[in-house]
Amino acid sequence: MTSPIISCQKIEKWYSGVHALKQVSLDIVPGEAVGLVGDNGAGKSTLINIISGVQTADAGEVHFEGRPVSIRSPRDAMDLGIETIYQYNSMVPSMSIARNLFIGREPLRLGVMGFGLIDLKKMRQESVRAIADVDLHLRTPDALVGELSGGQRQGVAIARAMYFKSKLMILDEPTNHLSVKETNKVLGFVQSLKEQGITSIFISHNIHHVFECCDRIVAMARGEIVLDKPASETNMDEVLDVL
Amino acid sequence: MKRLLKIYLEKPELAGLVLLVILIAVFQVKSDGIFLGQQNLRGILGLLPETGLIAIGVTLLMISGEFDLSVGSVFALMPMSMAIAMTHGVPFVPAMMLGFAVCLAIGFINGYITLTFNIPSFITTLGMLFMARSMTVVISGGFPPLLSSDIPTWLFTSYVGPGELFRMSFLWFLVVGILAGLLLARTNFGNWITAVGGFQQAAAATGIPVKRVKMVSFMLCSVLAGFAGMIQVFRLGSPLPSIGEGLELQAVAAAVIGGTALTGGIGTILGGVLGALLIRVIDNGLVLTQVDANWFKFAVGFLTIFAVVANAWLRARAKRIKVEISS
Numbered sequence: 001m002t003s004p005i006i007s008c009q010k011i012e013k014w015y016s017g018v019h020a021l022k023q024v025s026l027d028i029v030p031g032e033a034v035g036l037v038g039d040n041g042a043g044k045s046t047l048i049n050i051i052s053g054v055q056t057a058d059a060g061e062v063h064f065e066g067r068p069v070s071i072r073s074p075r076d077a078m079d080l081g082i083e084t085i086y087q088y089n090s091m092v093p094s095m096s097i098a099r100n101l102f103i104g105r106e107p108l109r110l111g112v113m114g115f116g117l118i119d120l121k122k123m124r125q126e127s128v129r130a131i132a133d134v135d136l137h138l139r140t141p142d143a144l145v146g147e148l149s150g151g152q153r154q155g156v157a158i159a160r161a162m163y164f165k166s167k168l169m170i171l172d173e174p175t176n177h178l179s180v181k182e183t184n185k186v187l188g189f190v191q192s193l194k195e196q197g198i199t200s201i202f203i204s205h206n207i208h209h210v211f212e213c214c215d216r217i218v219a220m221a222r223g224e225i226v227l228d229k230p231a232s233e234t235n236m237d238e239v240l241d242v243l
Numbered sequence: 244m245k246r247l248l249k250i251y252l253e254k255p256e257l258a259g260l261v262l263l264v265i266l267i268a269v270f271q272v273k274s275d276g277i278f279l280g281q282q283n284l285r286g287i288l289g290l291l292p293e294t295g296l297i298a299i300g301v302t303l304l305m306i307s308g309e310f311d312l313s314v315g316s317v318f319a320l321m322p323m324s325m326a327i328a329m330t331h332g333v334p335f336v337p338a339m340m341l342g343f344a345v346c347l348a349i350g351f352i353n354g355y356i357t358l359t360f361n362i363p364s365f366i367t368t369l370g371m372l373f374m375a376r377s378m379t380v381v382i383s384g385g386f387p388p389l390l391s392s393d394i395p396t397w398l399f400t401s402y403v404g405p406g407e408l409f410r411m412s413f414l415w416f417l418v419v420g421i422l423a424g425l426l427l428a429r430t431n432f433g434n435w436i437t438a439v440g441g442f443q444q445a446a447a448a449t450g451i452p453v454k455r456v457k458m459v460s461f462m463l464c465s466v467l468a469g470f471a472g473m474i475q476v477f478r479l480g481s482p483l484p485s486i487g488e489g490l491e492l493q494a495v496a497a498a499v500i501g502g503t504a505l506t507g508g509i510g511t512i513l514g515g516v517l518g519a520l521l522i523r524v525i526d527n528g529l530v531l532t533q534v535d536a537n538w539f540k541f542a543v544g545f546l547t548i549f550a551v552v553a554n555a556w557l558r559a560r561a562k563r564i565k566v567e568i569s570s
Binding site for chain 2: 073075078086090091092093094102111115118147
């Protein structure tokens, strides 16, 4: 049994009167592609927000690569190698692809205390490489993200996560509001993550998508994990039943 | 070729630039060539830094997604604080430092209240507009203090350059403009300003310290407004408590004419500077062509609306140019 890359232990979260997470524990081993399903309000987004640093847990611990960690901001999570790709909000539409890829982590030519001149040339070159690495073919890194299709945007977001060598990638409803063709493209990206040995958590309403690209299914309802099985040992009916 | 056209049509400052060129041509013809004459250019360039510096700060702040309506009052408060300190025996340099400290404090308060209580900066800075103006009048005691004659005002007001074409203040303006332009377009901090204004959630999700970025933008904006006020006071020779009234709206107009989006995330420093220049050109050109000068505000208002409409149209045109992004 390999030791887990991330281990959530007895995570608790309250929203004033709502017990959003009840003693949730979840271990994920390296290379796994976990599909996290559940209805709205089941607690899956809360759990993900805690891992990615958007929210903090009221109680419980998170261990990453065997060490207890305190993730208090998205930056902490990113520094650990946890990247999150959201449904919409991981890209700034009015900025170019190259600038988006490096927001917050710009390569500097000249810098004092973390501030300085961006190495624009390096940024462009590396963007072209990063995008090509996920089999997304864009002619120029200078195009505005706002001009890309939804699927292309998710592709760029995934390229960013890959470029910064994330160890755990969280995909929060990445296929919402996408056409069938675009959805397939995104599912393709997710599958290529597995091939490259990156651990991923894939969150979706759509159970078909989850079964298509994950090897373990975790279902949540009312703040608890109600099902946790390898995808090969369960089926859609069973998952729908527990939700 | 098409790609190039598309890139240029998408430049936010394009509409402002075109309008500027047209207006200059019209005024040049209507004034029988006096408009671009040395004497007149001196007049325009001598006043430009005051509007221009404020416009730079407001543009920067608007790109970060916030507003500052208090710049006109800070414009008066900074030199007034400095002059009052000097009448109490404080030497020039520390007095100037004090003036800038006041600006930083106001920028900080604007930002702190806006961000902590999560209220629109429009409201915060509207309140600050009244408060800072009131403080200016109160500390002046009703009588504007005299500036002592040993202040090195020549550092800001004396004429230099070929044919004494511009004042020193123009050089300061140029330096600040270039630095601000570099800050926005070439540094990582500038990238954060644009990202925070463009889509705050995305910026936060990528780990950018959103509040600190906005805070610094607020403070920069106030400091530039104070700097502009100091220059005007040196030019006029006396810190009147009423200077700068209405300048906040001119600055917003300049930024908008220059292509800055009200919603943040889009805009350039060059655009803001072009907008400020356009306002100065109108002001001067109307007088020179013997149009009733009361049309000035009308013209600025009209151009503001026109520039935004033109920009939206240009952007829509650019969108329709089909350049394949994926290959």
